[in-house]
Amino acid sequence: MTSQISDTPPRRAGARQWIGLAFLLLPTMLLTADLGVLWLATPPLSADLEPTSTELLWINDIYGFVIAGLLVLTGNLGDRFGRRRVLLIGAAAFTVASVVAAYAPNPLVLIGGRALLGVAGAAIMPATLALISHMFTGERQRARAIAMWVTALSAGIAIGPVISGVMLEHFWWGSVFLLGVPVMAAALIVTPFTVPEHANPDAKKLDFISMPLLLLTLLPLVLAIKNFGEHGLALWTVVPLVAGAVFGAVFVARQRSIDNPLLELSLFGQRTFTAALLLLFVGLAAMNGVEYVVPQYLQLVSGVPSAETGWLMVLPAVGLVIGSQATPLLTRRVRPAYVIAGGALFAVIGFVVLTTLPSDGSGVATAAVGTTVMMAGLAPITVLGTAIAVGAAPPAKAGQAAAVGQTSYELGLAFGIAATGSVMAAVYRGHVNDSAPAGVSKDVVAEAAGNYSGGVAVAERVPGELGSTLADVVRSGLTSGLHTAAVVSACLSVLLCGLSVWLLRKVPVTGAEESAADDERHDDKRHDDKRHDGERHDDEVLAEQHVRTTSSSTGA
Secondary structure, three states: OOOOOOOOOOOOOOHHHHHHHHHHHHHHHHHHHHHHHHHHHHHHHHHHHOOOHHHHHHHHHHHHHHHHHHHHHHHHHHHHHOHHHHHHHHHHHHHHHHHHHHOOOOHHHHHHHHHHHHHHHHHHHHHHHHHHHHHOOOHHHHHHHHHHHHHHHHHHHHHHHHHHHHHHHHOOHHHHHHHHHHHHHHHHHHHHHHOOOOOOOOOOOOOOOHHHHHHHHHHHHHHHHHHHHHHOOOHHHHHHHHHHHHHHHHHHHHHHHOOOOOOOHHHHHOHHHHHHHHHHHHHHHHHHHHHHHHHHHHHHHOOOOHHHHHHHOHHHHHHHHHHHHHHHHHOOOOOHHHHHHHHHHHHHHHHHHHOOOOOOOOOHHHHHHHHHHHHHHHHHHHHHHHHHHHHHOOHHHHHHHHHHHHHHHHHHHHHHHHHHHHHHHHHHHHHHHHHOOOOOOHHHHHHHHHOHHHHHHHHHOOOHHHHHHHHHHHHHHHHHHHHHHHHHHHHHHHHHHHHHHHHHOOOOOOOHHHHHHHHHHHHHHHHHHHHHHHHHHHHHHHHHHHHHHHHHHHHO
């Protein structure tokens, strides 16, 4: 990988950098943990605040919406005003927003609190990655640090539901949001002493017209992806899609016409950078679609309680952690393209395992194994996609590169849920409509077919044998939908395999330039030693001549 982080030989990170990294990973972990805390808190939250279905949707989605829409903007703010400064402001805002969300008296306040959490999260995420890139200039150490950053993201995904379940056993639903307060407080105290400030000294002033244009481009596109997963290709999907495309065209035109663009379009002219973004999108779409569906199977088909489901989902996260930590070791000897491709093919094995899940609920172990294999196989793209994107960008644009990479990451997550969710819903709906027992009214069948999450509850309201039969049909339909979603994700993994070999085959093994720099420094040292030896020899000759001359003079 061509490193453009510095023109000087890379320096090895010391204890201060590694301590600073630890306190960059804490808020990073919290960001993804906050994505999953509502999985288990939704029932008690709904009973307390009584939100409408639309309000509940926004409570769950607004956090990710805002993060995806603001990442590029906050990355630019970090480039201009300092990444550590933006990180600390984000950490302070996250602390305040956590308290607002925890004690929200009504759904609207909770939506506002979650939106503010998204703003803070958008400030934190690209700042942490850009600071890591600045602190670790050696390719091997930087790859290891980024792998730890990805591991923190994975760990957050794993511990979010688990800690949420434990908190809900003892406290009210708002307690799940207070987890962020001590974490961010620690980051605010320690980070100023362990993480150096870094900004682009040549950053130009921000274009305040581009900022709303970027938001009006990304937020409608994210909304269109979400709506596609819920409604298919309906009006509510097409309208935001068209609006986002129009504003996007205006945004691009403005970036080309001004001297201080918010987004440096020249980044996309670099094949490696653009390829990394594409692969991140495809890989995360493949991963997150099934990751979202499997918990539904565990709870609705196998009847596993929510808290135990959270513990079971730790296993896939462990697979992701292992794959993330193994990736930098593999890329010392194998080109990143082939590491990503091999991992993608390994993930296909996991998806195939998931297509064998039975509809009688006995596939708990199979679901855990298949998902763990899938996550381990897709770990390389989560590590290398980010590392390659940041490494391909000039150091002055590291914040932008990190932000664009994370935007691709978030959009891949959203698209994965939307694509697999819509496919699963269509298969489920068709199965229930076609296989429902004849004695059940059409209205009940339509209600059961309309929402797979509530299908079992609808069937339980039907008395006698008809209700049991309808419940079996619902579980069978949900399992069939999961099988289809796994096939879709497997196809995405095969696509990831082919694209990585095609687009990244020329990217060298990690640390190739660092090793070359080490060799160059070693050669320089040997040259200096020879030169110094020569100088010492010359000095000795001159000294001897001086002694002889002095002796001759004395003798005379």
